[in-house]
Amino acid sequence: MGRAHVYKRDHTNTDEIIPARYLNTDDEAELAKHCLEDLDKDFVSKVRPGDIIVAGEDFGCGSSREHAVWAIRGAGVQAVIAKSFARIFYRNAINNGFYVIESPDGLEKINDGDELEIDYKAGVIKNITAGIDIKFNPLPDFALEIINNGGLLEHITKQQK
Amino acid sequence: MGMTITEKILAKATGKEKVVPGELINANIDVVLFIDVTGPPAVSMLAEKGMDKVFDKEKIVVTPDHFQPAKDIKSAELHKRLDEWARRHNIKYYYKIGRAGVCHALLPEQGHIRPGEVIIGPDSHTCTYGAFAAFGTGVGSTDLAAAIATGRLWFKVPASMRFILNGSLGPGVYSKDVILTVIARIGVDGALYRAMEFVGPTLAEMSMEARMTMTNMAIEAGGKNGIIGFDKETEQYLDEHLKDKTDYTIYESDEDAEYVRVEEFDCSIIEPMVALPHLPGNGVPISECAGKTMDQAYIGSCTNGRIEDLRIAAKILKGKQAAIRTIVVPATPTIWKQANDEGLFDIFYEAGCVIAAPTCGACLGGFMGVLAAGEKCVSTTNRNFIGRMGHPESQVFLASPATAAASAIEGKLEDPRKYL
Ligand code: SF4
Numbered sequence: 091m092g093r094a095h096v097y098k099r100d101h102t103n104t105d106e107i108i109p110a111r112y113l114n115t116d117d118e119a120e121l122a123k124h125c126l127e128d129l130d131k132d133f134v135s136k137v138r139p140g141d142i143i144v145a146g147e148d149f150g151c152g153s154s155r156e157h158a159v160w161a162i163r164g165a166g167v168q169a170v171i172a173k174s175f176a177r178i179f180y181r182n183a184i185n186n187g188f189y190v191i192e193s194p195d196g197l198e199k200i201n202d203g204d205e206l207e208i209d210y211k212a213g214v215i216k217n218i219t220a221g222i223d224i225k226f227n228p229l230p231d232f233a234l235e236i237i238n239n240g241g242l243l244e245h246i247t248k249q250q251k
Numbered sequence: 252m253g254m255t256i257t258e259k260i261l262a263k264a265t266g267k268e269k270v271v272p273g274e275l276i277n278a279n280i281d282v283v284l285f286i287d288v289t290g291p292p293a294v295s296m297l298a299e300k301g302m303d304k305v306f307d308k309e310k311i312v313v314t315p316d317h318f319q320p321a322k323d324i325k326s327a328e329l330h331k332r333l334d335e336w337a338r339r340h341n342i343k344y345y346y347k348i349g350r351a352g353v354c355h356a357l358l359p360e361q362g363h364i365r366p367g368e369v370i371i372g373p374d375s376h377t378c379t380y381g382a383f384a385a386f387g388t389g390v391g392s393t394d395l396a397a398a399i400a401t402g403r404l405w406f407k408v409p410a411s412m413r414f415i416l417n418g419s420l421g422p423g424v425y426s427k428d429v430i431l432t433v434i435a436r437i438g439v440d441g442a443l444y445r446a447m448e449f450v451g452p453t454l455a456e457m458s459m460e461a462r463m464t465m466t467n468m469a470i471e472a473g474g475k476n477g478i479i480g481f482d483k484e485t486e487q488y489l490d491e492h493l494k495d496k497t498d499y500t501i502y503e504s505d506e507d508a509e510y511v512r513v514e515e516f517d518c519s520i521i522e523p524m525v526a527l528p529h530l531p532g533n534g535v536p537i538s539e540c541a542g543k544t545m546d547q548a549y550i551g552s553c554t555n556g557r558i559e560d561l562r563i564a565a566k567i568l569k570g571k572q573a574a575i576r577t578i579v580v581p582a583t584p585t586i587w588k589q590a591n592d593e594g595l596f597d598i599f600y601e602a603g604c605v606i607a608a609p610t611c612g613a614c615l616g617g618f619m620g621v622l623a624a625g626e627k628c629v630s631t632t633n634r635n636f637i638g639r640m641g642h643p644e645s646q647v648f649l650a651s652p653a654t655a656a657a658s659a660i661e662g663k664l665e666d667p668r669k670y671l
Contacts, residue, residue: 101440103637105615105616105634105636105638106638109616109638110616111616113288113318113615113617114288114326114328115325115329128638129637147440148440148473151439151473152634152636153375154289154373154389154390156373156391159391177443177444178375178389178391181394185393230275232405242393242394242396243300247301
């Protein structure tokens with residue numbers, strides 16, 4: 091279970107998620123301190139472990155910095171729900187074993203602060219606050235497999251065994 | 252049903268006769284790029300997982316660029332990690348400081364990009380290499396780690412979009428203006444997960460450098476790759492630049508290949524363009540934004556920091572004075588030397604510009620030209636997101652080197668055609 095942090099906007103980009111001025115490190119805890127800083131400077135003080143980010147189209151567009159995924163994960167976020175994702179961010183999330191959910195109507199049906207529970211396999215977001223279920227297409231099997239294995243490198247290691 | 256050039260390259264890399272859009276493939280990688288910001292984390296991951304090996308020490312090209320020369324202690328540590336790893340694995344093509352440069356300008360210049368090959372890099376603008384009828388795409392650090400260790404990577408075959416470019420560009424109008432026009436029409440996610448294939452007579456009139464400016468910005472429309480077919484111009488560039496491995500395979504799209512969308516442009520009517528903050532898709536003709544005051548002009552980056560770009564800017568700045576801070580960043584040491592030899596530095600010096608060492612620097616808000624709150628910069632780079640070049644309240648206006656140079660002289664957005 092986690093609370094929703096809703097950003098009703100499209101094209102939330104990697105420069106907003108983790109500005110380049112902090113890219114001189116790849117330490118996840120350090121990056122997490124600046125997560126979403128240029129978009130919402132209060133995010134880091136608000137977020138609690140297990141929370142969920144909800145946004146519009148093209149989330150994570152821009153640079154290939156995996157630091158964006160690390161910053162979000164490091165901040166304790168369990169998943170990002172967006173109408174669509176930029177492709178490198180999407181890849182990076184899966185490769186890191188981090189959940190990304192494409193939901194065409196999530197943004198409309200989730201309000202800031204709503205309590206959510208996500209069934210990743212079945213493809214259902216339970217909005218407990220609103221008392222509704224929001225369906226989504228679960229990630230493709232290969233992606234779920236990578237996530238379940240804990241990320242791409244673990245996945246490759248397992249396959250090679 | 253025929254195949255597009257992108258599909259053919261990916262099919263070959265997968266060892267298949269045919270691939271179709273949406274298909275998941277495990278492709279062999281021909282060239283792996285390695286840079287300072289996103290490379291070291293990959294090395295650490297590999298070490299952590301007990302996979303500290305490289306699939307082929309001759310197929311990885313290493314250059315520090317984003318924060319080189321080191322801008323602070325932390326980036327110095329990144330460079331140290333990069334250096335230690337590259338030496339330990341005896342990476343053949345390791346461009347150390349003095350030979351290091353902005354990756355996407357450096358790799359083609361040093362002859363690492365060949366048609367028909369698959370190139371990945373931990374930088375989103377790896378799509379630049381598509382100008383050479385190759386498949387280039389940006390990935391993250393984990394993908395880089397996997398590619399370094401195994402030489403393979405999973406991909407979803409992208410559907411292709413076709414952009415037909417007709418007509419000759421007018422004076423003072425460049426490939427940057429064309430790509431800003433394309434992105435303004437389709438939007439910053441208009442090519443999400445797609446291959447952007449550029450064709451048409453306008454391209455035939457463009458140099459390889461100008462073409463790279465176009466494919467460089469495919470990612471700014473969300474594209475997985477940008478690609479341009481092979482022609483005489485490509486051949487000539489390769490003849491001049493390829494060194495060790497000079498053979499390559501040329502693929503071209505079949506006439507009955509399938510495209511999810513086709514867009515046609517009359518490039519003869521394109522004006523100099525400026526992408527307003529804070530999206531590369533906010534392109535407007537200069538006539539609609541001229542006069543807006545600027546605080547800085549930035550001429551450089553993997554988009555427009557090549558010799559041709561510096562020549563265009565110098566031609567306009569010659570004998571003039573820059574009214575605002577103007578920063579010129581040749582993208583590689585070779586370009587730097589060439590600009591120096593050609594006397595371009597004299598022109599920039601006389602005009603009151605500062606000339607930097609090759610680096611990504613301020614393009615991504617790193618150093619050497621970072622903006623303060625409220626400042627506005629006309630820049631030849633590719634991205635103008637919030638905070639991209641510095642303070643979150645600063646603003647970046649994307650334009651061609653000509654427009655940036657003209658605007659530098661005026662201290663405000665200016666039509667470069669005035670100075671031709
Ligand atoms: S010059 Fe700018 S856009 Fe190009 S690789 Fe460097 S930081 Fe990225």
